[in-house]
Amino acid sequence: MHAAVISAADAPPVYREHPDPTEHDGDELVVEVLAAGLHHLTRSRANGSHYSSNGMYPLVPGVDGVVRDREGNLRYVVMDDTALGTFADHTLIDPRRSVILPDGIDPVQIAAAMNPAMSSWVALRRRVDFHAGQRVLVLGATGNAGRMAVQIAKLFGAAQVIAAGRDTTRLKALAALGADETITFDQIGRAADVDVVIDYLWGDCAADAMIPMLTARADRTAPLTWIQIGSIVGQTAPIPSAALRSARLQIVGSGIGSVPARDFLAELPELASAVAASAIDVRARAVPLAQVTRAWSAETADRIVFVP
Numbered sequence: 001m002h003a004a005v006i007s008a009a010d011a012p013p014v015y016r017e018h019p020d021p022t023e024h025d026g027d028e029l030v031v032e033v034l035a036a037g038l039h040h041l042t043r044s045r046a047n048g049s050h051y052s053s054n055g056m057y058p059l060v061p062g063v064d065g066v067v068r069d070r071e072g073n074l075r076y077v078v079m080d081d082t083a084l085g086t087f088a089d090h091t092l093i094d095p096r097r098s099v100i101l102p103d104g105i106d107p108v109q110i111a112a113a114m115n116p117a118m119s120s121w122v123a124l125r126r127r128v129d130f131h132a133g134q135r136v137l138v139l140g141a142t143g144n145a146g147r148m149a150v151q152i153a154k155l156f157g158a159a160q161v162i163a164a165g166r167d168t169t170r171l172k173a174l175a176a177l178g179a180d181e182t183i184t185f186d187q188i189g190r191a192a193d194v195d196v197v198i199d200y201l202w203g204d205c206a207a208d209a210m211i212p213m214l215t216a217r218a219d220r221t222a223p224l225t226w227i228q229i230g231s232i233v234g235q236t237a238p239i240p241s242a243a244l245r246s247a248r249l250q251i252v253g254s255g256i257g258s259v260p261a262r263d264f265l266a267e268l269p270e271l272a273s274a275v276a277a278s279a280i281d282v283r284a285r286a287v288p289l290a291q292v293t294r295a296w297s298a299e300t301a302d303r304i305v306f307v308p
Contacts, residue, residue: 027094051257099272120149135159195224211243
């Protein structure tokens with residue numbers, strides 16, 4: 001078969017021949033890969049910068065995807081930290097880490113949406129006590145996962161969703177997806193009275209936003225839950241001590257480890273149904289896997305999905 005293979009942390013993937021996978025026990029299943037998304041997690045695991053990376057090379061990347069099993073069922077699968085991912089003609093899965101998809105579903109749409117959408121979906125469902133009527137700020141709303149977070153917060157009944165980002169053109173487009181207000185980072189005080197922050201940025205951006213938001217809150221004793229999901233701006237954030245003392249602020253993380261695998265898997269069927277029903281707008285671009293080297297570092301607003 002053919003696969004995208006990474007030989008070292010600083011090397012891009014190369015499309016080449018690769019040994020076919022083989023089932024070694026009853027918990028494994030060889031499947032045909034139909035579509036696999038190029039996610040931030042995929043890149044960071046491949047280059048060793050993600051905390052869940054195991055540093056094993058050579059590596060076939062791909063953290064999830066849509067596959068077809070030997071019975072002809074379409075499945076969405078989440079891969080463990082394995083050296084054989086989904087950027088290949090075939091891969092080896094644990095069927096317990098997959099869900100069977102309904103007939104007629106678009107594999108490219110599912111492969112594009114599930115990973116970025118899962119971040120805010122699982123955070124609001126499993127990491128915090130979110131309920132309808134609360135107000136939400138999405139920090140980093142112009143990215144792929146952020147624009148989905150705007151939609152998911154609305155889908156879950158948020159009374160107000162404020163989208164924050166740098167790109168004013170992309171921000172304007174979020175109004176059609178459910179954003180009640182869009183702001184740039186120098187306007188962050190306007191989001192002072194939200195109940196939940198979904199943060200894809202972290203770094204100085206998060207630290208710089210906290211004090212203006214907390215200072216402007218009408219009631220500093222009202223709970224504010226800050227969910228740290230992504231770190232596009234920086235891996236560390238210099239949080240002022242006053243942010244933790246001057247208001248009822250709670251900072252929690254949501255991701256692999258803080259959320260058990262069983263909780264992620266439990267949410268997959270409903271999320272897949274929401275994507276299939278077009279309840280979440282998905283921007284996807286299918287790219288042949290043979291073009292993986294060129295597409296690996298491409299800058300695009302669409303989620304790249306590799307198809308063998």
